[in-house]
Amino acid sequence: MTFFSVNEKCNGCLACVQNCPASALNYTDRENSRRIYHNMSLCARCGNCWRICPQGAIEFQQMLRGRWDEVAAMELVRCGVCNEPIYTAGAEKTLTKKIGRSVAALCPRHKNTAPIGTWKRVAAGRSVPAGDGK
């Protein structure tokens, strides 16, 4: 999801381009086509273009509201004893490859305190009853 986009209401008046204090908007007129360009690395996120556009064509709300956008989602690995999130399955795969053996899904707290039987069961991928190994 891009922070800045121009919707179909744009009529190409260029008010946004002419009033951008950071020169982050530009345009070209080639043959029968006017194109509007936005450069995110120059944009000061002032919202002036959004306020000034007579057509309500600039979709800038996300940035002005400062909301969070999800950019990635991945499988989480939890501690086999207390269920606390410890790392992602991708990070586990990277680590396993690097050290040449599988790692036990235990949080730092339980890695040091879990009895050896618990550690082995977690390493073997079996569930551990609540309270076991504490």
Ligand code: SF4
């Ligand atoms: S001010 Fe609005 S209508 Fe005018 S060119 Fe910019 S986005 Fe399009």
Ligand code: SF4
């Ligand atoms: S938010 Fe401000 S700096 Fe960015 S394009 Fe719009 S007017 Fe220019």
